Amino acid sequence: MFGVLAALLPATLYGFYLFGWPAINLFCVTVLACLLGEALGLWMNGRPLREYLGDGSALLTGWLLALSLPPWAPWWIGLIGGLFAIIVGKQIFGGLGQNVFNPAMLARIALLVSFPVEMTLWLEPHYLFSAHAPGFMDGLAITFSGLTEPDSISGASILGHIKTELSRDHTLGQALEGFYSPFSAGMGSMPGSLGETSALLLTAGGAWLLKKRYITWHIPLSMLATVVLLAGVFYLVDSDHYASPMVHLVSGGLILGAFFIATDPVTSPTTKEGQILFGAGCGLLVYVIRTWGGYPEGVAFAVVLMNSLTPVIDHYLRPRVYGRSRSGQPLPIKRPRNEKS
Amino acid sequence: MSDVDYRGIIRDGLWSNNVVFSQLLGLCPLMAVTTTATNGLGMGLATTAVLVLSNVLVSSGRSLIVPEVRIPVFILLIATLVTLVDMVMNAWLHELHKVLGLFIPLIVVNCSVLGRAESFASRQPVRAALVDGLMMGIGFTLALVLLGACREILGSATLFSGAPLLLGDHFSFLEMKLISDYKGVLVMMLPPGGFLVLGFLLAGKQLLDLRQKKAATAQFHCAVETTGR
Numbered sequence: 001m002f003g004v005l006a007a008l009l010p011a012t013l014y015g016f017y018l019f020g021w022p023a024i025n026l027f028c029v030t031v032l033a034c035l036l037g038e039a040l041g042l043w044m045n046g047r048p049l050r051e052y053l054g055d056g057s058a059l060l061t062g063w064l065l066a067l068s069l070p071p072w073a074p075w076w077i078g079l080i081g082g083l084f085a086i087i088v089g090k091q092i093f094g095g096l097g098q099n100v101f102n103p104a105m106l107a108r109i110a111l112l113v114s115f116p117v118e119m120t121l122w123l124e125p126h127y128l129f130s131a132h133a134p135g136f137m138d139g140l141a142i143t144f145s146g147l148t149e150p151d152s153i154s155g156a157s158i159l160g161h162i163k164t165e166l167s168r169d170h171t172l173g174q175a176l177e178g179f180y181s182p183f184s185a186g187m188g189s190m191p192g193s194l195g196e197t198s199a200l201l202l203t204a205g206g207a208w209l210l211k212k213r214y215i216t217w218h219i220p221l222s223m224l225a226t227v228v229l230l231a232g233v234f235y236l237v238d239s240d241h242y243a244s245p246m247v248h249l250v251s252g253g254l255i256l257g258a259f260f261i262a263t264d265p266v267t268s269p270t271t272k273e274g275q276i277l278f279g280a281g282c283g284l285l286v287y288v289i290r291t292w293g294g295y296p297e298g299v300a301f302a303v304v305l306m307n308s309l310t311p312v313i314d315h316y317l318r319p320r321v322y323g324r325s326r327s328g329q330p331l332p333i334k335r336p337r338n339e340k341s
Numbered sequence: 342m343s344d345v346d347y348r349g350i351i352r353d354g355l356w357s358n359n360v361v362f363s364q365l366l367g368l369c370p371l372m373a374v375t376t377t378a379t380n381g382l383g384m385g386l387a388t389t390a391v392l393v394l395s396n397v398l399v400s401s402g403r404s405l406i407v408p409e410v411r412i413p414v415f416i417l418l419i420a421t422l423v424t425l426v427d428m429v430m431n432a433w434l435h436e437l438h439k440v441l442g443l444f445i446p447l448i449v450v451n452c453s454v455l456g457r458a459e460s461f462a463s464r465q466p467v468r469a470a471l472v473d474g475l476m477m478g479i480g481f482t483l484a485l486v487l488l489g490a491c492r493e494i495l496g497s498a499t500l501f502s503g504a505p506l507l508l509g510d511h512f513s514f515l516e517m518k519l520i521s522d523y524k525g526v527l528v529m530m531l532p533p534g535g536f537l538v539l540g541f542l543l544a545g546k547q548l549l550d551l552r553q554k555k556a557a558t559a560q561f562h563c564a565v566e567t568t569g570r
Contacts, residue, residue, distance in 0.1 A: 080526075088537065114528040 001056030003214045007205035008063060008195070008260060014188060015195040018125045019071035021139020023194050027066040029075045029143070033082025034062030041091030057096050061085050064104040064261060067195030068253055068300065069111075070121045075143050077118055081107040101307045102267050105300040112300070122157045122191035157192045158185065158251040159296040162243055171240035176247070185250040196253040206259030218275035219268060219282075220258040226283025227254060234291070242291065254286060257299035267307040274310075274317040281306045345469040354476025361484035361539075362546045366453040370444045371485065372535040376496070379503045381489030382482065383437050384444060387426050389478025391448050394422045396462040396474030403463050415458045416449070423448045436506040453481065484542075491538045494519060496529035 016024050038058035042049050062082050069077060088110075089103030090096070112119045126133040134142055156164065158180055165175035184190060188198025196202070209215045227248050234242035248254065253261075262268060262282050269278050282302045289298025320326050360366050367388070375381045398418050399406070406414050427445045430438045438445065448454065457477055462470040493499055501515040508515070528534050 092540075110528050110533075113531065113533075114526045115524060116527070118524075 001060050003212055004060055004209065004260065005056065005063060007209045007214075008067070009205075011188075011195050011198050011201040011205060011256075012063070012067060014198050014201050015067065015071065017128045018188065018197065019123070019194060020126050020128045020133045021136050022134065022142040023071040025139055025143035026069060026071065026073055026075065026078050027063075027194065030066035030069065030078035030082045031059060031062035033079045034058045034065070034086050037083045037086030037091070041087055041095065045091070045095065047095070052096070055096065058086055061090070061103045064256075065107050067256060068104065068108050068193050070119060070123075071194040072121060072123055072142055073118050077111060077115065081111045084110050097266055099266060100310075101304050102261060102264050105261060105303050105307075108300045109304060112295070120160070122160065124191055125189055157296065158190065158247065159290060162247075163296045166241060172243060173240065176243075180247065180251075182246055182250065185247075190251075192251070193253060196256040199250040199255045202255040202259060206255070209259065209263075215259070215263040216272070216275070218272050219263050219279040222276045222279030223258040223262055223283040223286075224249065224254070226280045227287050230284065230287040248287070248290070252290070252297045253299040257282070257286070257303055261299070262303050262306070267310055269310050269313045269317065271314075271317050271319050274313040277313055277317070278306055278310065281309065345466065347469070347472055350469065350473050351476050354473060354478075354480045355483070356480070359484060360453040360477055360481040361488075362543060364453065364456070366456060367451040367481065368539075370447060370451060371488065371539070372532045374441055374444050375485055375489035375492055375535060376530050377493045377499070377503060378486050378489040378501050379437075379507050380440060381485035381487075383434070383441055383507050385478070385482025385485040387430065387441075387445055388448055388451060388454070388481055389475065390426055391419065391422050392454055392457060392478040392481075393471060393474040395419045395454055395458055396470040397467060398422075399458045399462040400465060400467045400470035406463070411463065412455075412459070415455055415463075419454050419458070420449045434507065437503075440503070440506070453477065488535070488538055488542065491542070492529050492534055495526050495538070496534065497525045498523035 012027070016027070035053065035058050038053060039049055042052050062085070065081055065085055066078065069081065085103040085107035089101060089106040090099045093099045158176075162172065162175055166172070180190075186199050188201065190197055206215075206220060210217055210220075228245040231243065231245040231248045235244045258279070262279060269275050282299075285302035285305055286298050289295060289301055293301075295301070321328070324330055358364065361368075361371060370384055370388075374384045395415075395418055399415060402418075423446060426448070427438075430441075430445060457474060461473050465473070490500060493502065498518065498520040500517040500519060504515040505513045526534070529538070
């Protein structure tokens with residue numbers, strides 16, 4: 001858990017730098033709400049608080065949820081989301097290791113469905129300590145009493161912008177003119193969720209996780225490759241209406257989802273083949289939802305939908321039992337030691 | 342058969358064998374209409390009427406109905422009653438009928454109605470069947486109103502909105518707005534919210550039952566077979 005947190009740290013700090021004090025406040029509220037929900041659930045289940053709270057799983061859930069929220073969302077978004085993630089998403093199923101769905105993504109979907117206005121308030125970066133960024137007190141005011149002037153500061157995320165422009169019969173070339181540059185999008189200096197804007201830092205964190213063997217390559221690679229492949233095919237067919245693979249890669253929560261969310265060991269399949277299938281399914285759903293769905297971004301939906309398929313995948317793609325063949329027959333004993341017994 | 346345990350029937354219908362909270366039947370109308378307490382009340386009352394009438398009819402005709410074709414006969418009886426209720430509501434409670442619309446005819450396939458006809462009314466005297474239908478219906482109505490109230494409060498911070506549609510203008514005092522500027526948790530109005538609230542209510546009932554059982558056990562110092570079945 002703490003390795004994953006360490007890998008998330010650069011992107012998180014960059015998100016704080018990008019969106020200033022309100023983002024820091026929202027992050028703290030979300031994480032505290034998750035810890036509170038976890039403590040409540042543990043207390044009701046009669047489990048020891050210290051060991052379970054100290055394992056960092058609630059911290060990670062809150063952290064991931066906070067990274068996927070709009071940075072200037074009001075405090076109650078973080079509070080409701082955090083409590084929902086832990087209590088409904090995890091403790092009801094029996095706590096750590098029992099949950100069917102990724103708690104953070106479940107909470108994000110519940111929030112998105114319940115509060116569509118607050119959950120789609122994207123804004124242009126307001127660098128911390130820069131001239132037009134809110135100070136500490138202003139940050140508190142924005143988070144806790146909702147003193148925002150959304151119209152003057154808001155911007156559209158790339159995916160939302162594409163969806164709007166396409167619905168107005170503009171081509172993608174017109175839509176992205178002056179709006180998107182691969183460099184700034186890759187670095188992360190654009191409107192978006194708190195911690196999912198910087199593809200570069202998230203990829204670095206993911207690569208570190210791979211190197212440290214916290215995760216294996218199967219899910220991230222198959223997920224990203226599926227999105228790139230599908231986007232590539234459609235981009236080649238009709239580049240006016242389908243965004244290029246690069247746009248898909250650097251925008252939205254794809255990188256965060258591929259490295260940090262879909263790889264959750266509890267809710268993803270056990271075997272390597274299963275993980276590849278799982279990642280490919282996530283990628284397919286992400287592309288389908290982004291391109292033809294009602295919402296501009298679909299990583300959360302894709303991951304949760306594939307989570308529900310995980311038991312089926314695990315049922316059909318079982319690991320070989322030690323000492324038995326794939327079909328479950330005992331392997332012939334090569335060198336019998338004790339003939340009599 | 343002469344001494345019917347009416348107290349047991351009443352307890353079964355209202356609490357220990359409640360249609361929603363114990364049998365978990367009739368979930369389709371439950372999820373669909375309980376977006377407000379008023380809708381729940383209307384649906385519950387309609388179902389209660391059907392339950393009482395079908396129980397009485399089935400019970401009084403139980404010597405005539407041949408066991409081999411009993412299910413089609415029950416369904417026919419229930420469908421006739423539901424059609425009547427549908428028409429009556431359309432005539433006198435037209436506004437409410439527009440809201441509940443589709444779900445009134447669907448009372449036919451509410452398993453609880455057929456379930457009571459099959460498991461109770463077809464083998465009990467008329468008066469017991471009547472009481473059973475009434476109590477099951479009231480239990481169902483209470484569950485629907487409770488669920489609707491929870492979802493309504495969470496979803497839009499109102500209670501019994503649209504009550505005059507159902508009960509007439511005298512009851513407009515029931516309409517309440519609890520919190521003035523409330524954003525509304527939309528998911529509670531959608532089916533997932535229904536399942537969530539139902540789950541928490543079920544957990545609450547289990548908790549109460551367990552506590553009651555524990556108290557009974559402690560009182561008599563021996564395991565008492567009260568609700569376990």
